[in-house]
Amino acid sequence: MSSVWNQARRAARMNPSIIREILKVTEKPGILSMAGGLPSSDTFPVEELKAACDRVLSENAKEALQYAASEGFAPLREWVAARSAELGMQVAPEQVLITSGSQQGLDLVGKILCDAGAPVAVETPTYLGALQAFTPYEPIFTSLASDAQGVDPAALARLPHDAPGTRFAYLLPNYQNPTGRVMPLERRQAAVAAAQQAGVPIVEDNPYGDLWFDEPPLPSLSSLWPEGSIYLGSFSKVLTPGFRLGYVIAPSELYPKLLQAKQAADLHTPGFNQRVVYEVVRNGFLDQHIPKIRARYKANRDAMAEGLKQHLPEGCEWQTPQGGMFFWIRLPEGLNVMDLLPKAVDAGIAFVPGAAFYAHSPDPRTMRLSFVTLTPAQISEGVAILGRVLREAIDNGAEITP
Template identity: 85%
Template sequence: MNPSIIREILKVTEKPGILSMAGGLPSADTFPVEALKTACDRVLSLNAKESLQYAASEGFAPLREWVAARMARLGLEVSPDQVLITSGSQQGLDLVGKIMCDVGAPVAVETPTYLGALQAFTPYEPIFTSLASDHEGPLPEAFARLAHDAPGTRFAYLLPNYQNPTGRVMSLERRQAVMAAAKAANVPVVEDNPYGDLWFDEEPPASLSSMWPEGSIYLGSFSKVLTPGFRLGYIVAPKALYPKLLQAKQAADLHTPGFNQRVVYEVIKDGFLDQHIPSIRARYKANRDAMAAALKQYLPAGCEWQSPKGGMFFWIRLPEGLDAMALLPKAVDANIAYVPGAAFYASNPDPRALRLSFVTLTPDLITEGVAILGRVLGEALEAGAQPTP
C-alpha cells in the first residue's frame, strides 16, 4: 500500500476528542521527564562542548558499551565495536536497506509486517516476497522455499517479539527452527526488536540473532522504553558488515545527535531502566486486560483475535464480508479510530484485519472505544455484509 495513503488514513483519524486506537505511539505518561531534565542539565554543565560538537559516526562510546552489555541479556555476546547508534530504529531499517537491497532483488518479510520497514526498504527497489506465517510468525518451511521462489533473497526481516501489527511472539522452538532454516537457505536475518522489553507475564525467548550471530543484524530502540522524541536506536551487526553500515550512516546524517546520546546514557547508566521498564509493563498489561475484556464483551460473533503477551497491539480479524478500510469512515464518524490491517502487507492484503493499540488510552476509554467499535461492526453486519473486494 502506498505510504501516502497511510498518511491520509491517519489524517482522517486526527479529529478532536476522537478515541484513537490507531497510533503506534507509546503512552506519554511513561516518559521519565524529571530524569531527562536532570540529565540535560548535567550534560550541559559537565560536558557541554563535547555534547554540542560534531561527534563520531559510530556513536557515543559509553552508550555503545552499555548496548553491548545489554545484548548479553538476550543471549548475544557482542563487542561495543559491533554497535552503531542510529537516529531511531527507523534509521537502522534505512541503513540496512541502503547496504543490503538491490534493485529487483528479493527481500523476505512476514505476513503481515511492519509498515515502516516496507517504507524504509521501498526506495531501494527490492521485490518483497511474503513468508507464509501463522500465529507464531513465519513458518520455517517458508525459508526452504525461498531458494526456489525468490532466489538471491538479500535478507529476511523478522519481528520475533509482540510483532507490529499482530502482537504475536515467536516461541523458542519456532525461533530455533526459523533460524536453522534461514541459515540452511543462507538468507541473513534482520531482527527488529522494539517491543521485547514490554512483556507481561514471562520474558520472551532468546533473540534470533543469538542463534546465528554471524548471519544476523539486530535493531534496537529506546523509543518504547524511554522516549521516541530523542530518536535513539541502535544496530548490532556482524563485524564483517559493520564498516558498510558505518559508511552509510556517515553519508546519511554524519552522526546521531551527541547531546541526545549523552543525555540518554546519563539517565540509564546506573540501572534506571530496571526500575522504569517494569512500571511500563504494569501499565500496559492493565490496558491489555481492559481491551481483552472489552473485546470479549462488545465485539460481534465471528471476530477473531489473540490476546497479546506483550507489546502494544491487538490484531482483530473481522467476520466474512466486512472490510476494515471501507468501515474506517464510519468508525471515525462514531468517534473511534484504528488502522486497517491491509496497510501491513507487502502483497495480498487481508481486508478483514485491523490493528488496535491499547497503550494510548486509559482502561476506561479503551472500554468505551471498543464498545463503539462493537456497535459499528454490529451495524455493518446488520446492514448486510458486503462482499470484500
C-alpha cells in the first residue's frame, strides 16, 4: 500500500546518529564504556539545584511557570554577557539568546544561514552533532584541512576559490569534540585573519572551554572578530545537560532573525530552568564548582594518558589533551576501528569509531575515547583491555581488513 505521506526533500538527507546506534550496541551491563560524550554525573550540583528549584517555586512560581520571552530570562542573559569578558569578548545582553542546549543554537544558525547547495566549511574531523543540525538545511560541506592545532588557516584562505559563497566556517577552538585539540593563540589569530580575508564568517562552538587542565582559556575567536562571529556556549558540561540550557551570542545584525527562528522553533527555552540555573550561578558558584570538575577530569586524563603509554602497541598515535573530555587515537596502518569494535565490546570495553566525525573521507583508523565517565582505576583497566584487543588484532594480521 502506498503512503499518503510525502516527505520533504531534506528528510532524505537526515540520518540517525551513528554514535547513538553504536551506544545501543555498547550498552551492556558491566562494560567499561569510553564511548559516550556524557559529563560525569558525579559533577552535577544536586543540592544547589534542589535549593534553587525550591526558591524559584517559592518566590517566583507564577512567572517561572508562565510563558516567557523568546530571548530568554533577562538576568541570565546579563550574566552570560558579563561572563563572556573572560574570553576577551565585549557582549551586550541584547546579543544573548538563550537556547535549548547549544545543539539548538546550531539548528537556529543553520536555519537562518544555510541554503540548499550553499557551502559550509567544517574542521576535519568535526563535531557530529553540528553536521546533523546543519544537514536538514542542505548545505554542501567543505572539509577544511586541519592538524593538531586545529583548522589550517591556509584552508580558510582558499575558501573563495575552493568553495565560493561559503556561508560560514564552523570551528571548535577548545578541546574539540572529537579530537581534544586546542587552537594555540597564534593559530587563532591566523585563522581569524584568513577568514576575514576570505570574507567567511565564523560560527564558534565552545562547550568545553571551561574544562581546561593546565592553562586557562585563550581569547575566543569571536573576541578577535566580533562582527564576523557567532559564539555558542552551554551549561551542559559545567552544571547539567539535563536542563538543556545553552546560548548564542550573535552580532546585532543577525540577532532579530535568530530570535524569529527561536520563536518559531519552540517559543522559548523553559523559563523555570533558566531561573533555576540563574539562581545557582548568580553568586559565583561556578568559580568554586568548575575547578572541582577540572581536578576530577584532569586526574582521569592523567590515568588515561598513563594507561595509553603503557598498553597501546607501537604505531598508535595520540596527543594528550589539555582539557575537555576526549582522547583521539589513530591506529597503525591496516587496522580498522569499525572491525575492532565488536571484539572490544566482547572484551568488555567500548569506544566511538572516529569515522562518524568526518564530513568527507572518514579515517577508518581513528577512535574517540572519553575519560570522564569512568574512574581512574576503571580507565586503567579499560585501556589495558584496549591494548590487548589491539595487540591481538595486530598478531592475527590475517583477519585485518586492509
